[in-house]
Amino acid sequence: MADAANFRLRNRLSPDVTRVLYVRNLPFKLSSEELYDIFGKYGPIRQIRVGAANENRGKAFVIYEDIYDAKDALEHLNGFNVCGRYLVVLYFH
Amino acid sequence: VTPEQEQRLKWERELEERNRFQTDEEIEEIFKLVPGFKVLEPPTNYQPD
Secondary structure (H helix, E strand, O other): OHHHHHHHHHOOOOOOOOOEEEEEOOOOOOOHHHHHHHHHOOOOEEEEEEEOOHHHOOOEEEEEOOHHHHHHHHHHHOOOEEOOEEOEEEEOO | OOHHHHHHHHHHHHHHHHHOOOOHHHHHHHHHOOOOEEEOOOOOOOOOO
């Protein structure tokens, strides 16, 4: 575990990194399993919220337990193609 | 304590603060600003590694 701690301290996080990711351009018909599968690959998820009303459809918030997992997820998933749509992933402040 | 160690301690404290466990209330607080988003039930077999 020590090297993980060292890694974290050497790579100090910029202030704009947060654990809450805001995701846009998601296909509308994704199930909970699919969403947890796509985002869960990068680390334990604290909570996911999905847009209910029509203008929020295709938008979601994904909250990770660990801030480095969120950074990892964003770096891999921003621009990722899901069913022909390119995900937009941003840090939510 | 060398300045370098001091810097490291500062970063450690900062990281702990940014990474401490978020209670449900804190999460509710965040989503007050963003109405129209509802919690998605995790799949029954979901267990974070």
